[in-house]
Amino acid sequence: MARELRRSRLDQPKGPRRGVRSPYDPETFGKFSERISRFIGSWRFIAYMTIFVATWMLWNTFAPEDLRFDEWPFIGLTLMLSLQASYAAPLILLSQNRQTDRDRVQYWEDRSRIDRMLADEDFLTREVSSLRLAVNEVATRDFVRDQLRELLDELDVRQASDQDLRPPT
Numbered sequence: 001m002a003r004e005l006r007r008s009r010l011d012q013p014k015g016p017r018r019g020v021r022s023p024y025d026p027e028t029f030g031k032f033s034e035r036i037s038r039f040i041g042s043w044r045f046i047a048y049m050t051i052f053v054a055t056w057m058l059w060n061t062f063a064p065e066d067l068r069f070d071e072w073p074f075i076g077l078t079l080m081l082s083l084q085a086s087y088a089a090p091l092i093l094l095s096q097n098r099q100t101d102r103d104r105v106q107y108w109e110d111r112s113r114i115d116r117m118l119a120d121e122d123f124l125t126r127e128v129s130s131l132r133l134a135v136n137e138v139a140t141r142d143f144v145r146d147q148l149r150e151l152l153d154e155l156d157v158r159q160a161s162d163q164d165l166r167p168p169t
Helices: 002-008 026-040 043-062 075-137 141-165
Strands: none
Touching: 026 043, 026 075, 043 075
């Protein structure tokens, strides 16, 4: 009775669901599918398939009739190739999805790295700007040299004017 009352109440959340756990590890299955897709997309696989199909067709065309197992239009070969394609397509899609997930993670890592670099660049720009302002307030070597040269010139002028004002002895 209490259980039925709990179920019929719409203002209460439902209890946790008990799902069926998958009997395989998705990571292991994903790695396996990537290896298969990588092999299916290789020249070696194309060569193996070409040799297999050519051998099948040659055997079923030129072998003695009692040893032929798939007569012309090669329905058995068509069935095997269709079966191979029906397994290859989902495995390739699975490996592409995993690659998309890896690319997404790499994108976010790159983005966070770029954000950190931009923040560092902004900080360094502000630091360089504050150092420039501080250096403008500090007397530089050239500034001091120019000031001393002006003082020497002024002293030379005064000394010359003092000598002109002295009576000759």
